[in-house]
Amino acid sequence: MVIQRSPLCPLYELKRIAKQHLVIRPPEAVVRLLGAVGIDLESLSIAEQHGQVVRLVQARREQDFLGCVRVGEELWDAYRISPRDAVLICCHNFGLKQILILARHMDLG
Numbered sequence: 143m144v145i146q147r148s149p150l151c152p153l154y155e156l157k158r159i160a161k162q163h164l165v166i167r168p169p170e171a172v173v174r175l176l177g178a179v180g181i182d183l184e185s186l187s188i189a190e191q192h193g194q195v196v197r198l199v200q201a202r203r204e205q206d207f208l209g210c211v212r213v214g215e216e217l218w219d220a221y222r223i224s225p226r227d228a229v230l231i232c233c234h235n236f237g238l239k240q241i242l243i244l245a246r247h248m249d250l251g
Contacts, residue, residue: 149219156202179198
């Protein structure tokens with residue numbers, strides 16, 4: 143369910159931070175995220191899988207934004223990755239240079 147229509151964090155900022163500080167939660171979300179865009183995981187190492195998810199986040203555009211959704215107690219920005227799937231992105235700031243981007247999968251079906 144969409145809570146608000148404007149992103150919590152600007153997309154350019156999410157992309158900048160995601161290059162170095164992206165964590166995928168839960169870990170099995172990698173399979174669903176990459177499967178949604180047709181990437182075969184069999185031939186990829188864990189590092190390559192993580193790199194593919196970073197590229198998936200980097201490829202998002204402003205028009206892919208669906209809205210802000212609540213998952214548990216947290217609000218996440220939702221971006222469409224396929225007609226039936228979205229990547230949820232949440233930014234946590236822990237101080238001056240300690241910023242973490244979390245990504246997870248959401249089924250739109």
